[in-house]
Amino acid sequence: MAGFSEAAMSRRLQTLNTTQQSVQMMSMWLLHHQKSHAETIVKVWLQLCVEGMLLVKSMLYYHAQEIKKETTPVRLINLLYLANDVIQNSRKHCPHFMGMFYENLEPAFRHVSVHADADAVVAMKKILRVFRERQIYSDVKVDRLMNAVTSSLTGIRLVEFNIELGGTILNTESIQKSRQTPTTPPNVGKAVDSPHLSTPTVDADSPEPKKSKMDGENFDVKVMTKVTEDVIALLKKLEDPPSADAETRQLIASFPETIANPALLKPITNESQAVELLKKIKEAEPVVKEYCKRLATEMEDRRSLQLLLPEYFGFLKASAVRNDEMLRSVREKVEKLEQEKISVKEHFDSLPDLADLPSSALPPLPSLGELFKSDMGIVEKIQEIEHEISRTQKNKATEYHLGLLKAKLAKYRQQLLEPATKGGTSKGDGFDVMKSGDARVAMVGFPSVGKSTLLSALTTTESVAASYEFTTLTCIPGVIEYEGANIQLLDLPGIIEGAAQGKGRGRQVIAVARTADIILMMLDAAKGEMQKTLLSKELESVGIRLNKKPPLIYLKQKKIGGVKFTHTVPLTHCSEKLVMTVLHEYKIFNADVVFRADCTVDELIDVIQGNRVYIPCLYVYNKIDQISMEEVDRLARLKDSVVISCEMKLNMDYMVEKIWKYLALIRIYTKKPGSTADLGPNDGLILRRGATIEHACHALHRSLSASFRYAIVWGTSAKFSPQRVGIHHKLHHEDVVQIVKK
Structure with missing residues (x-):
């Protein structure tokens, strides 16, 4: 340059x-x-x-x-x-x-x-x-x-x-921001036509203008929407136009002036200068050509915008006229309502005074005792709170109100599960059985879904099965023998909707289910989704959390010091004010609260209550022989689900394998010094997954851990076989352990 x-x-x-x-x-x-x-x-x-x-x-x-x-x-x-x-x-x-x-x-x-x-x-x-x-x-x-x-x-x-x-x-x-390019000089002699600048006046003697599609009577909202969208699209395209691309313009300006002005070619006298200029021209040609193409597109967009803006402003004027007409109509209706209000008031004033009538002409009013002779029960209070929660809109303004309602709901549900008598003379007819075996599995489901049939098929216990509801009226236990473990299987009576409130002996059934290691939810494949939703709701309302882990919330009550609230992660569901509100509802005014995860207010209430149980659940869809293969395939792909047929004994082995997996049990074999390991089908110890040598010592004898010296392990948990390990060594499935005492 x-x-x-x-x-x-x-x-x-x-x-x-x-x-x-x-x-x-x-x-x-x-x-x-x-x-x-x-x-x-x-x-x-x-x-x-x-x-x-x-x-x-x-x-x-x-x-x-x-x-x-x-x-x-x-x-x-x-x-x-x-x-x-x-x-x-x-x-x-x-x-x-x-x-x-x-x-x-x-x-x-x-x-x-x-x-x-x-x-x-x-x-x-x-x-x-x-x-x-x-x-x-x-x-x-x-x-x-x-x-x-x-x-x-x-x-x-x-x-x-x-x-x-x-x-x-x-x-x-x-005004709105202009999208015109101010670097473009205006056409000399042409008047500026803009709806922002002036409003044309109409002479009284001039003829009335013809109505167009933008008039109030023929106002087309769809057309206006399309025009508005086009205007917005063009304005977005012109937010960063090529004419404002300073980088490209500076690049073009950096080329020699002889490229654009032929009058400056006279100083070129030899071939080398011409070749150098030709090289610069070839370098500048694609840049200038692309920039000119972009400028042409921009000019087309500006022309389109110039054509659309008058129509858009016309729509705005027509919309204003239409809104004025609607406002005038509303005002007329308001005036009519005011007149009706005056008329009603006049009629009301003309009514006779009841105080002037004799007392015998009026019906007797109920006494205060009759009005409040029966207080609202816990079930009615629960229903009232649930109704209030369902009709309350969830937002920032109502989160504290909802948190308070949920805390009260949890308290009333806890009272509902407590025994009605406090003297202890009568506790009701419970049917819990002694926990035996290595694990307990409870079958929960609606009546006549196949629980008794499944118990008879998996165990040696015969449970009465019939085609009518409530065949089973008490808890019937059975034992499944698998991988050397004895798994107790409980056939509980069928529960119905409202079991959490005590309907159909629901409290006794749910009380037994709380003691299980896993819950087998039996569902009818034909109506499984509906039954699954209702049963999950009933179990959730009594403190059973299915397929969930305890929330990472630390709560420790103190005698003095007030409430100290901290969190180690950002919180999106709870705030400090909401936590304080819930704690005060439970009369907790001195405590240390630590959130180690982004937990909800419901999880905080679970921690405060302290009686929640977190149990794995396996959803078993029975009677698959009565539905289509496509529906069977869909149900089988659901999470935590298995499909079976008790009548035809389909997929029963796979279900038992899933139960074993959900129980997370391992089998450990023992070995005495100087002898071979006991690897018989009935030998070995059944422990929980993650168990250590210390757990194995307690399973063998209560005092063995006190005299423990070291252990020798053969199996996948050892780095090499055999390996000498300590008491805190974690064991794997089918490991062989030899314990050496002091």
């Missing part, structure tokens, strides 16, 4: 024309050279502020002098748009340059105003609007420029400027 000098800048300003390309090329040239002349510019700017020198050898002041020399309105408009383009493109990369430029704008605008015509007034208005709307300069600085213009304009030009100014620049809050 050609070097910077006052003569070069003067020559370029002389060739500046009204096209957008000319303005942008000149702007890029100025921005390119401001980097190397920044110190000179700052120095000259300071001299201008302090001394007011008239002859300054700098780009900024020279530009202001060119405006003062020029008196042709078209040239003035071009220089104004050049200044505007330089300011906007230096906003991000060199804001100091934009600040220096501002000091020359005020005298420049004052000089343009002296020689302004109608088009110059429009140009100044347009630039000032862009300065204010896009926050290029502060409102105070824009007001200074406006004062410079209004103080220099006189006569009709001042009136035109004030008309253009009204409702657009002064009232910045009531």
Whole structure:
């Protein structure tokens, strides 16, 4: 690019024309050279502020002098748009340059105003609007420029400027941001047609305009929606237009000027210079071609937007008319209602006074004792709270109210499960059986889903099975022998909806289920989803949490010190205020509370209650011979589910394997010193997964751990076989252990 000098800048300003390309090329040239002349510019700017020198050898002041020399309105408009383009493109990369430029704008605008015509007034208005709307300069600085213009304009030009100014620049809050490119000079001689600038007046004698599709009567919402979406889409595309791509423009400006101006080819006298120029042309061609294509697309978008905006503003006017009509209709209805209200009040005032009637003519009122002779029961209170929770909208404003309701609901449910008599003379007819074997599995389900049939098929116990409901009326135990373990299987009576409130002996059934290691939920495959939802709800309401882990909440009550609440992870479901509300509902005023996970208020209530049990659950879908194969495949793929048929004995072995997996049991063999290991089918110890040598010692004899010296282990838990280990060594399934005492 050609070097910077006052003569070069003067020559370029002389060739500046009204096209957008000319303005942008000149702007890029100025921005390119401001980097190397920044110190000179700052120095000259300071001299201008302090001394007011008239002859300054700098780009900024020279530009202001060119405006003062020029008196042709078209040239003035071009220089104004050049200044505007330089300011906007230096906003991000060199804001100091934009600040220096501002000091020359005020005298420049004052000089343009002296020689302004109608088009110059429009140009100044347009630039000032862009300065204010896009926050290029502060409102105070824009007001200074406006004062410079209004103080220099006189006569009709001042009136035109004030008309253009009204409702657009002064009232910045009531307009939308313009998406036009302010670097594009306006067409000289054409009037500006914008719905923001003025509202046309209609003469009383003029004919009534024809109604269009945007009138209030024929208002088409779908068309307006489509037009609005198109306008928004175009505005989004023009948020970052190619014309504002400073990086590409600076790249184009970095190429030699001889590429774009054939008049500068005369200095080329030899082949090497021509080859070098041709190389630069080939380098610049794809960049310029792509940039021109993007500019053409931008111009098409701007033309489309220019065509859509009048229709869009017409829709807005029609919408306002329609809204006025609707408001007028509503006001008429309100007036009618007010009249009806007055009429009703008059009729009410005309009614006789009951105090004047004899007492025998009135029915007797109920006494206070009759009204409150029976208090609301716990079940009714639970139903009332559940109804209140269901109709309360969940948001930030209601989370404390919901937390309080959930805490009260948990308290009432706990009271419902407690025995009704406190004297201890009668505890009800329970049917719990002694826990035996290595693990306990409880079958829970609705009546006639196949629990008794499954018990008879898996164990040697015969449970009465029939086609009618409530065949089983008590708890019937059985034993499953698998992998050397004895698994106790309980056939519980069928429960019904409302079992948590005691219906159908539901409390006794659920009390036994709480003691199980896993729950086998028997479901009818034909209506399994409905039964699964109801049973899960009943078990959840009495403190049984299926397939869940205890929440990571630490709660320790104290005697003094108040409540200390901390959390180690960010919380999204609970806040400190909500935690305090729930604790106060339970009369807890001194405690340490630590959240180690993002837990909910329900999990906090579970920790406070302290009587929740977390039990694995296996959902068993029976009677699959009565549904389609597609439904069987869908049910089999559900989490924690298995499909069987007790009548046809389908998939029974797989179900037992799943039970073993959910029980998490391991079998350990023992070995005496100097003899072989006891590997018989009935030998070995059954322990929980994760058990250590210490657990094995307790299983063999209570006092063995006290005299323990070391153990020798053969199996997958040992790094090598045999391995000498300590008492805290974790055992694996089918390990062989030899214990050596002191």
